[in-house]
Amino acid sequence: MSAEDNKAIVGRWFTEFWGRDYNSGVIDELAAPDIRFEYSLHAPLRGRDAVRDFATKFRAAFPDLAFGGTADLIADGDYVVGQWIGGGTHTGAPMTDLPLGALPEANTGKTMRFTGTTVLKVQDGLITEEVGLDDGVSVLEQLGLIAKS
Numbered sequence: 001m002s003a004e005d006n007k008a009i010v011g012r013w014f015t016e017f018w019g020r021d022y023n024s025g026v027i028d029e030l031a032a033p034d035i036r037f038e039y040s041l042h043a044p045l046r047g048r049d050a051v052r053d054f055a056t057k058f059r060a061a062f063p064d065l066a067f068g069g070t071a072d073l074i075a076d077g078d079y080v081v082g083q084w085i086g087g088g089t090h091t092g093a094p095m096t097d098l099p100l101g102a103l104p105e106a107n108t109g110k111t112m113r114f115t116g117t118t119v120l121k122v123q124d125g126l127i128t129e130e131v132g133l134d135d136g137v138s139v140l141e142q143l144g145l146i147a148k149s
Contacts, residue, residue: 003075062088
C-alpha cells in the first residue's frame with residue numbers, strides 16, 4: 001500500500017477509535033489481530049480484544065473522551081506519525097489502569113487534557129502497531145495522582 005493509503009487508514013482510526021464518536025467496529029476493521037498497542041499511561045497491550053477492553057474501560061471512566069490531530073499526518077513506508085491533543089472528564093466508572101495510582105471512585109469530576117505523538121505501523125491495510133508518547137506527567141497531575149511541580 002502507498003503512504004497515502006496508510007495515512008487514510010490511520011486518519012480513519014484516529015477519527016473512529018480516538019475521536020468523540022467512538023466506533024468499536026473499527027477495531028475489527030483496521031487493527032491487526034495481534035496489534036501491539038503501547039502508551040506510557042497504560043500497560044502494553046497485544047491483540048484486538050485487549051485494545052477493545054482498554055477502550056471500553058477508558059471511555060466508561062471518561063465518557064466525553066476525545067482526541068484530535070494537531071498537525072498533518074506524516075507517512076514513510078509502513079509508518080505513519082500523528083500529533084494530537086485531547087482528554088476528557090472523569091464522570092464515569094473508576095479508572096484503575098494508571099501507573100501511579102488510580103481513580104478508585106466513580107465520577108471524581110477531574111479533567112485531563114494532554115498532548116502526544118503516536119507512531120503507527122500499517123501492513124496490508126491493517127494497523128499492526130500503535131506506540132505513543134504522551135504527556136503522562138500532566139495527566140497524573142491533573143487527576144491528582146502526583147503533586148504538581
